[in-house]
Amino acid sequence: MSKITPRTLSGFMELLPAEQMKLERMMSALRESYASYGFTPLDTPAIEAAEVLLAKGGGETEKQIYRFRKGDNDLALRFDLTVPLAKYVAAHYAELCFPFRRYQIGKVYRGERAQRGRFREFYQADIDIVGDGKLDVLNEAEIPAIIYDTFTRLGLKRFKIRVNNRKLLNGFYAMNGMSEKAGEIMRVVDKLDKIGPHKVKELLIDEVKMLPTKSENVLDFMAICGTNAEVIERLEQYRGMDAVFDRGLDELITVTRYLQDFGVPEENFAIDLTIARGLDYYTGTVYETTMTEHPEIGSICSGGRYDNLAEYYTDRQLPGVGISIGLTRLFYVLGEQGMLSDELVTAPCDALVIPMTEDLSHAVGAAAALRAGGVRTQLYTEKKKFKARMSYADKLGVPFVVLVGEDEIAEGVVSLKNMRSGEQVKLTGAAAADAIRAEMAERSSRAVIQEK
Amino acid sequence: MSKITPRTLSGFMELLPAEQMKLERMMSALRESYASYGFTPLDTPAIEAAEVLLAKGGGETEKQIYRFRKGDNDLALRFDLTVPLAKYVAAHYAELCFPFRRYQIGKVYRGERAQRGRFREFYQADIDIVGDGKLDVLNEAEIPAIIYDTFTRLGLKRFKIRVNNRKLLNGFYAMNGMSEKAGEIMRVVDKLDKIGPHKVKELLIDEVKMLPTKSENVLDFMAICGTNAEVIERLEQYRGMDAVFDRGLDELITVTRYLQDFGVPEENFAIDLTIARGLDYYTGTVYETTMTEHPEIGSICSGGRYDNLAEYYTDRQLPGVGISIGLTRLFYVLGEQGMLSDELVTAPCDALVIPMTEDLSHAVGAAAALRAGGVRTQLYTEKKKFKARMSYADKLGVPFVVLVGEDEIAEGVVSLKNMRSGEQVKLTGAAAADAIRAEMAERSSRAVIQEK
Numbered sequence: 001m002s003k004i005t006p007r008t009l010s011g012f013m014e015l016l017p018a019e020q021m022k023l024e025r026m027m028s029a030l031r032e033s034y035a036s037y038g039f040t041p042l043d044t045p046a047i048e049a050a051e052v053l054l055a056k057g058g059g060e061t062e063k064q065i066y067r068f069r070k071g072d073n074d075l076a077l078r079f080d081l082t083v084p085l086a087k088y089v090a091a092h093y094a095e096l097c098f099p100f101r102r103y104q105i106g107k108v109y110r111g112e113r114a115q116r117g118r119f120r121e122f123y124q125a126d127i128d129i130v131g132d133g134k135l136d137v138l139n140e141a142e143i144p145a146i147i148y149d150t151f152t153r154l155g156l157k158r159f160k161i162r163v164n165n166r167k168l169l170n171g172f173y174a175m176n177g178m179s180e181k182a183g184e185i186m187r188v189v190d191k192l193d194k195i196g197p198h199k200v201k202e203l204l205i206d207e208v209k210m211l212p213t214k215s216e217n218v219l220d221f222m223a224i225c226g227t228n229a230e231v232i233e234r235l236e237q238y239r240g241m242d243a244v245f246d247r248g249l250d251e252l253i254t255v256t257r258y259l260q261d262f263g264v265p266e267e268n269f270a271i272d273l274t275i276a277r278g279l280d281y282y283t284g285t286v287y288e289t290t291m292t293e294h295p296e297i298g299s300i301c302s303g304g305r306y307d308n309l310a311e312y313y314t315d316r317q318l319p320g321v322g323i324s325i326g327l328t329r330l331f332y333v334l335g336e337q338g339m340l341s342d343e344l345v346t347a348p349c350d351a352l353v354i355p356m357t358e359d360l361s362h363a364v365g366a367a368a369a370l371r372a373g374g375v376r377t378q379l380y381t382e383k384k385k386f387k388a389r390m391s392y393a394d395k396l397g398v399p400f401v402v403l404v405g406e407d408e409i410a411e412g413v414v415s416l417k418n419m420r421s422g423e424q425v426k427l428t429g430a431a432a433a434d435a436i437r438a439e440m441a442e443r444s445s446r447a448v449i450q451e452k
Numbered sequence: 453m454s455k456i457t458p459r460t461l462s463g464f465m466e467l468l469p470a471e472q473m474k475l476e477r478m479m480s481a482l483r484e485s486y487a488s489y490g491f492t493p494l495d496t497p498a499i500e501a502a503e504v505l506l507a508k509g510g511g512e513t514e515k516q517i518y519r520f521r522k523g524d525n526d527l528a529l530r531f532d533l534t535v536p537l538a539k540y541v542a543a544h545y546a547e548l549c550f551p552f553r554r555y556q557i558g559k560v561y562r563g564e565r566a567q568r569g570r571f572r573e574f575y576q577a578d579i580d581i582v583g584d585g586k587l588d589v590l591n592e593a594e595i596p597a598i599i600y601d602t603f604t605r606l607g608l609k610r611f612k613i614r615v616n617n618r619k620l621l622n623g624f625y626a627m628n629g630m631s632e633k634a635g636e637i638m639r640v641v642d643k644l645d646k647i648g649p650h651k652v653k654e655l656l657i658d659e660v661k662m663l664p665t666k667s668e669n670v671l672d673f674m675a676i677c678g679t680n681a682e683v684i685e686r687l688e689q690y691r692g693m694d695a696v697f698d699r700g701l702d703e704l705i706t707v708t709r710y711l712q713d714f715g716v717p718e719e720n721f722a723i724d725l726t727i728a729r730g731l732d733y734y735t736g737t738v739y740e741t742t743m744t745e746h747p748e749i750g751s752i753c754s755g756g757r758y759d760n761l762a763e764y765y766t767d768r769q770l771p772g773v774g775i776s777i778g779l780t781r782l783f784y785v786l787g788e789q790g791m792l793s794d795e796l797v798t799a800p801c802d803a804l805v806i807p808m809t810e811d812l813s814h815a816v817g818a819a820a821a822l823r824a825g826g827v828r829t830q831l832y833t834e835k836k837k838f839k840a841r842m843s844y845a846d847k848l849g850v851p852f853v854v855l856v857g858e859d860e861i862a863e864g865v866v867s868l869k870n871m872r873s874g875e876q877v878k879l880t881g882a883a884a885a886d887a888i889r890a891e892m893a894e895r896s897s898r899a900v901i902q903e904k
Contacts, residue, residue: 004507006542006765009525012497014540016547017554024493036823038801038830041476045464045573046498046559047518055456066499066527068520070563073461075518088466090458095468097847099834101800102469107498111522121497131834138812138833145820261816263824313458348553349490360590364713368597371488372715378490381590382551382583395549 011112011120013328018346018397023331025344025448026154027105030125030325033150034103037142039127042102044084046109050076053083055312064110077109081126082309082322089130090313098132099139105327117336119328128322130309135319140285140305141255143323144269145262147289147301150325155341155447158292159300161264162272165252166282166304169273171245172238176217184208186276189222193274193295197223222274228256231271248284255285283307287323293451297333301325334449341450343443347397349378350440351432353414354389356405363404366414366429370402373433375440377402393419399443400436463564463572465780470798470849475783477796477900478606479557482577482777485602486555489594491579494554496536498561502528505535507764516562529561533578534761534774541582542765550584551591557779569788571780580774582761587771592737592757593707595775596721597714599741599753602777607793607899610744611752613716614724617704618734618756621725623697624690628669636660638728641674645726645747649675674726680708683723700736707737735759739775745903749785753777786901793902795895799849801830802892803884805866806841808857815856818866818881822854825885827892829854845871851895852888 008014015023031041050067053076066077078084081104089100105125112118127146129139144161151159173182188203197219204215224234235249252271259269277286284305291297303323310318334340351370355363363379370377378398380389393401403415408426416432417424418439427435460466467475483493502519505528518529530536533556541552557577564570579598581591596613603611625634640655649671656667676686687701704723711721729738736757743749755775762770786792803822807815815831822829830850832841845853855867860878868884869876870891879887 003766004503004764006539006762007501007504008497008539008543009499009501009527012499014496016544017492017494020493020495023495035800036828038804038828040469040800041472042469043472043475044466045460047461047464047561047573049459049461051456052459066520066522068518070518075461087458087460091460092468097844101830109499121499129833134834136833136835138831142831142833149823258812258816261813261820263820310458312456314455348487348492352490360710361713364710368713368715371601376488376490378553379590379594381581381588381594382586383588392549 009120011114011118013119013122013332017348019335019340021346022340022344022448023327026327026331027123027125029153029448030105030150030327031103033146033153034125034127036149037101037127037146039101039103042085042088042104043106044078044081044088044104046077046107047075048078048084048087050074052087052313053078056083064112066109066111078106079110080108081106081124081324082128085126085128085130086310086318087313089318090310090316093132093314093316098130099135100130101127102130103127117329117332119332122326122328125325125327126322128309128320130318130320133317133319135321137251137254137284138258139321140251141258142262143285143287143303143321144255144259144264147287147323148262148264148268151289151301153447155449155451156291157451159268160290160292161269161301162275162288162290163252163255163269164271164273164275164286165248165255166276166284166286167244167248168235168252169248169276171242171248172221175238175242175245176214178210178214178218181208181210185210185218189218189274190276192222224273225270227266228259228269228271231273232256251284277302277304281306285321294333294337300330300333339449339451341446341448343446343450344448345397345399345440345443347399349376349396349398350436351375351377351400351402352380352393352396352398353377353402353404354380354386354393356386356403357409362409366402366404369429370433370436373430373437375433375436399439402432461572463566463570465571465574465784469800471787471792473798474792474796474900475779478779478783479575479577481605481900482557482602482779483555485598485605486577486579488601489553489579489598491553491555494537494540494556495558496530496533496540496556498529498559499527500530500536500539502526504539504765505530508535516564518561518563530558531562532560533558533576533776534580537578537580537582538762538770539765541770542762542768545584545766545768550582551587552582553579554582555579569781569784571784574778574780577777577779578774580761580772582770582772585769585771587773589703589706589736590710591773592703593710594714595737595739595755595773596707596711596716599739599775600714600716600720603741603753605899607901607903608743609903611720612742612744613721613753614727614740614742615704615707615721616723616725616727616738617700617707618728618736618738619696619700620687620704621700621728623694623700624673627690627694627697628666630662630666630670633660633662637662637670641670641726642728644674676725677722679718680711680721680723683725684708703736729754729756733758737773746785746789752782752785791901791903793898793900795898795902796900797849797851797892797895799851801828801848801850802888803827803829803852803854804832804845804848804850805829805854805856806832806838806845808838808855809861814861818854818856821881822885822888825882825889827885827888851891854884 147161204210282304286304288299289301305321307319309320353367367377367379401417413426599613656662734756738756740751741753757773759771761772805819819829819831853869865878
């Protein structure tokens, strides 16, 4: 028979078991973190009517989307989790309680040009809080706490949540008579980290056609930094010149006010006036999160406040705030940087039971008892030599091997071998389960990310 | 602005939050059960090259598949989890340890005619054990234990794992000179439950053109039932007439031999000679699982032993055994039957912290402390009247409300209100966390399925 080459499409992540285990660990840490803040898990179809997904239309989205017909239906794969959320909230409005807090971890699809580290199918992990008509700014204040908790659970320490406010920016541009150029200016200012203030000033003058004094105003504003108190003090000097600016400043003050009560250390948080995040969707607080020692990776968790989640589907005003983690890309980048812990147990089981007798009853019973004792247990089933059996355990990285032979059966015990220490002891089944559980609890308490 | 109707495609399940919580509970029970037997979680792309997915080709699959082009690529959505597993094992053969045990819970796509209870996007929850060249029959013996454990975790009690062996059937037909008609006979015998032995006999004579005596042989064989020991005793009477039959009988004996050691009660297990499960893929033990009081639902967990997982991709012999749960359909059916527990907490949080003062520091701190104490905690953020706040907690079904007002702040406590009992007490934050955790542990120990 002629064979088809078993290949996986380029741009689609498919992991070997040990790596998959690490990704699963990351996903469960995210689920736990989001659930601990009272977000409900949501699942929406990967396929939607193209008309629904493309309600907003236009731009890159339309080019990248996977769109196809089936029967009479014009269908498409979701390209993010925000549009399906908007559809969901608009469609189920009457049945939901607001503020509606949901998390969703799911695959999305973008037919981008395939390149290293870019994926066509990738997980996003999103949370959103959606209000009905109104949504208090306190929700914007809670987001940094959630980001901090989430990355801390994952094991990341050296990261910074960078926060800005779109009203502050828009107000600043308005008070300088630069509102029409705001979009262009923000695009240039976005390069500040990469090309420095001198080059940015040049671009503002040459390309955006700003007066040198005005470009200096922009750079002075963007250069404001320091502790939250210092930044806010500097920003207070602009108060009274523009109502939108003043509202933005008030919001920023609220967002920073409860940080300590939320448990966010000052070192993991910074007001950063250069952050803008797109042009028309966000209307208040915006967030980016960067790994302090890997700025080149860019933001690993971004989002912000918006006023109108579902304007393409409903007249209802549904303001919200949300953040998104590009999980597949983050996982890939962490792997590249060697930051995924090697200490994690990635074996499919905690204990491999190896029968040493013809009759398997005792081995089967020992495996069942271990399982009942909370131990992930695999029964070795194949008729192979002892060496091959142990080498199977080795290759899988199984933490414990449990041997059940004539002697053990006669004595009513099992032989428990710790594969890391090499130590082997005879114990009752119950004692073996306790010993395995204790070590596994210790080993699985380690975080998935490990900073050097 | 003109609006697009926010609709979800027909045949695509999209749940409200409380229902989604129940489905999540089912999924985590499945993950825990599969992991406890040493299966590793696997994730493969939803999109594959059409050529790869359709390597086997033909039949219903080809008609139902979602297939489309993107750029130069001929793509398709997976229609099951078995073909992606075959591809995965063939592609990563050199990097895997055999027996390779994996579970996968993922969405698959079939563009079937939409009808009540039929889904075009649905979750399958599969396990497979794949050997390299050989795979011991002991693996087939372990499967009923896994099925039993899994449904018991879900809370189902009245179900039966029905087991047969394809070699036994093929051998029986061979010894009766009916091998060419085996397929037709099995299709008719499959109706035994629905139309009864008398009608089946008629069909065997009229449609399959069998002699009456031979059709009686078939019916006599299919009617064999009783305890495992009784059935095997009856089957032993056929031994020696066909080598394939004898091998099948030996396998069946092995599968039943360790049931007790595996902890499977006899009442949840039955040898059922009428089960055949398709025609060409399965080669040994086959499984179906039925709800004793809902036979009309059909099998809720099926599978079997196969000799050649990946023959379309590789010359390597990769025998295996696997079972699959059609999770979306099962969830739908359980809902229809009113068998999803109403006792489960489906609220997104265990506790809703309601601030009663202008300054929110204490409420924010109380929420952070509860969370640190392992309580899923939402901080109520909106400026609404007390009644509206309590009604929000009510509608969400939140188990506990935590009030933080002037008095509580002065006394260094919180007021903890149990929403089910109505009882309200003042406690320190730590004591409140303990009280909430204790009740939640009790309430979340209940299974998701509840038989009347």
